[in-house]
Amino acid sequence: MTKFNRNDYLYTPLFCEENIWKLVESLYTNQFAKPIDVLFIINEAQSVAVFNQNQSLNANPVIWDYHVVLLAQINNESVIFDFDSRCEFPTPIEKYFHVSFPLTNNIYENFLPYIKKIKAIYYFEHFYSDRMHMFGVINKEKFPDYEIIQPEKSIEKLSLTQCRDINLTGEYSEIMLPDDYLGFVLLK
Helix, strand or coil: CCCCCHHHCCCCCCCHHHHHHHHHHHHHHHCCCEEEEEEEEECCCCCEEECCECCCCCCCCEEECCEEEEEEEECCEEEEECCCECCCCCEEHHHHHHHHCCCCCCCCHHHCCEEEEEEHHHHHHHEECCCHHHECCECHHHCCCCCCCCCCCCCCCEEHHHHHCCCCCECCEEEECHHHHHHHHHHC
């Protein structure tokens, strides 16, 4: 598999949705990998457990209000790009799901992760972030130093709020448990 250096890509801590948008933009531009789905890891309680994260203490999960990663294809292999994971960048999807969601059958409901898949091209063309969710949470100097992401060609906008809403799906998105999503990808 082609090796990528995560340091070669734009990254701002706590802005995973923008980091992934910028990665999709780069992959479409450079054609190193084919973006497939942007995956929002969410639940109604806004407290998902994701294991094997850089901020994890020992074998404990990080509890994110949400997290965003990218499924892409490299030489017909399905891989996950996660800037915040201890896994290789990227890592094969089976390995990523095995170490990131090892206890989905035995985890407390408030921490159970759901995958909201959004087609990468739709996300790239429609997503916008006004960054309102971070105002008052972190200092302004920790925000990305580039302009906010806005769709160029589309009137229809996909907000971060829509992406994080577990009850809102449509023709562009679908909700699954991690094991179901993994099975879906492996059957293709």
